[in-house]
Amino acid sequence: MIEVSHLTKCYGSFKAVDDIDLCAEDGKITILLGPNGAGKSTTIKSITNLLKYEGKIKICGYDNDTLEAKKSFGYIPEAPVLYDLLTIDEHVEFIGKAYRCKNYKELADHYISMFHLEEKRKKIVKELSKGMKQKVSMLLALIISPKALLVDEPMVGLDPASIEETLHLFTKLKEEGVSILISTHIIDVIDDIWDVAYIMNKGKIVRHVSREGLGEESLKEMFFESTDGE
């Protein structure tokens, strides 16, 4: 469970996120939708505690600056943050040991095979394509068996088959009880798998809807209506 209350983030005098509340429940896929500049990445980075902010954020019941919280969530950033001169296997070893995970090797084998990276596992990251780096970033977030997963624009750089696999993976993790929060502005890709949607515009949450509560209106229609078509 990810609980955000009264989150405000300013860059200098500019309020990028303005007093928002949101909750991503266990076993659900929650999406944060919004046009460019709405404040989605700022929200996700605040939840991971990479930014200073005002407000209260809990992950799996722990304040997000605690070790317990940090051990319980995986983060897939918009642009992979990897070590150019380490191989995929060395990244796995580094993260697995840093998080003191017991079964990280088995999980890494599983995800490396799933993402078709077997032949690349001894290559340094610098020699991988953009999409491959994105897959490495994903598998590193997953080998720690996270109870919560924060994902910022997950499909950027992935080919159609990998997008399908990733959507399937998110659905499987949700069924295992993981709380998943995905930030995106690409509704079409995510439209089949979301359970709860928050629509952001200019730093504020302007709509909050569950799939059951959607009624006749599509999420896309709601998005354009709530964001003035931006």
Ligand SMILES: Nc1ncnc2c1ncn2[C@@H]1O[C@H](COP(=O)(O)OP(=O)(O)OP(=O)(O)O)[C@@H](O)[C@H]1O
């Ligand atoms: N480091 C920064 N310094 C100053 N302003 C920033 C900084 N990072 C983001 N902003 C501003 O904060 C606002 C929200 O940015 P943010 O990256 O959170 O939006 P977003 O919804 O993730 O957008 P996108 O879909 O384009 O990634 C924007 O107006 C942006 O210009």
